[in-house]
Amino acid sequence: MVDATTEGNGRLRDWIVKTYILSGEASGTIAMIEVIELTRKFGELTAVCGLTFSVRAGEIYGLLGPNGSGKTTTMRMILGLLRPTSGTVRVGGHDLSKEIVAAKRMMGYVPEEPVLPETLTGWEYMNYISDIWRIERGPQREAEIERLFGLLDILDASDDLIETYSKGMSRKLSLAAALIHRPRVLIMDEVQAGIDPKGAAVIKQITLGLRERGAAILMSTHVLEIAERMCDRIGIIHEGTMVAEGTMEQLRSKAEGEKSLEDIFLSLTGGPDMHRIAEFLEEVG
Numbered sequence: 001m002v003d004a005t006t007e008g009n010g011r012l013r014d015w016i017v018k019t020y021i022l023s024g025e026a027s028g029t030i031a032m033i034e035v036i037e038l039t040r041k042f043g044e045l046t047a048v049c050g051l052t053f054s055v056r057a058g059e060i061y062g063l064l065g066p067n068g069s070g071k072t073t074t075m076r077m078i079l080g081l082l083r084p085t086s087g088t089v090r091v092g093g094h095d096l097s098k099e100i101v102a103a104k105r106m107m108g109y110v111p112e113e114p115v116l117p118e119t120l121t122g123w124e125y126m127n128y129i130s131d132i133w134r135i136e137r138g139p140q141r142e143a144e145i146e147r148l149f150g151l152l153d154i155l156d157a158s159d160d161l162i163e164t165y166s167k168g169m170s171r172k173l174s175l176a177a178a179l180i181h182r183p184r185v186l187i188m189d190e191v192q193a194g195i196d197p198k199g200a201a202v203i204k205q206i207t208l209g210l211r212e213r214g215a216a217i218l219m220s221t222h223v224l225e226i227a228e229r230m231c232d233r234i235g236i237i238h239e240g241t242m243v244a245e246g247t248m249e250q251l252r253s254k255a256e257g258e259k260s261l262e263d264i265f266l267s268l269t270g271g272p273d274m275h276r277i278a279e280f281l282e283e284v285g
């Protein structure tokens with residue numbers, strides 16, 4: 001993990017804060033994402049079960065949990081891509097069941113598995129997304145796309161077909177697309193997965209810069225170190241239920257004796273079965 005204190009990163013962050021995105025929000029007070037008693041069933045399976053949490057303007061909220069614990073399902077419900085079985089989602093005060101369009105306008109989404117049109121170039125795709133958001137065509141829009149591509153190191157590939165993009169490049173393109181309409185709410189599902197160290201540092205700086213400008217950011221990650229370093233608050237979910245929530249300090253004080261986020265996470269969601277691992281190793285050895 002590259003530490004984001006280098007001069008270049010500092011400049012990048014300053015630039016974001018000065019020039020990019022968002023009118024100033026009253027950071028830390030306005031709940032931009034409100035999730036209340038949210039439940040989603042898939043047949044017999046309850047993937048998300050009575051989940052309640054909120055993300056404020058100017059806050060990075062980390063949603064953590066083991067594979068299959070309901071993080072992506074929760075995000076898809078917040079985004080209006082999946083209908084809840086029950087419960088309420090409000091984004092920027094808009095109830096998703098009533099004002100989905102207004103809510104969607106506020107959000108940018110970087111999915112876990114970006115589905116991109118492979119027969120377009122990166123540049124064409126960004127213009128397509130910009131048209132959807134009705135961003136006026138012209139030099140300003142082009143400069144904005146170029147700027148995002150430059151920041152994310154994909155400018156050289158902008159005229160290549162998306163089918164030629166690597167996994168990391170696709171994710172960067174997906175992030176650029178999520179940012180083009182300057183969302184006040186950014187939802188990122190494991191955005192750092194498969195990203196090179198420089199890309200990860202850029203994403204981190206963009207995320208921190210957006211937070212400073214009052215964006216509400218909901219992110220999931222399996223890299224606990226990233227969560228620990230970046231998130232103002234963390235929610236740990238297990239089998240669709242919130243098992244712990246708070247700042248790192250609050251989590252630490254609640255978990256007696258557990259020092260690292262990894263310890264806390266494993267004690268709440270179940271650690272490796274060392275006995276079975278030892279048995280397996282004995283057999284193969």
Ligand SMILES: Nc1ncnc2c1ncn2[C@@H]1O[C@H](COP(=O)(O)OP(=O)(O)OP(=O)(O)O)[C@@H](O)[C@H]1O
Nearest residue numbers: 042045047065066067068069070071072073074112
């Ligand atoms: N469309 C679907 N139909 C049926 N079951 C689903 C569907 N989407 C998700 N699930 C189930 O819901 C549960 C939660 O899945 P989800 O993708 O939200 O987990 P996750 O926390 O994002 O996991 P990961 O860390 O692996 O990304 C899983 O058991 C999954 O199999």
Ligand SMILES: [Mg+2]
Nearest residue numbers: 071072073112
């Ligand atoms: Mg997921």
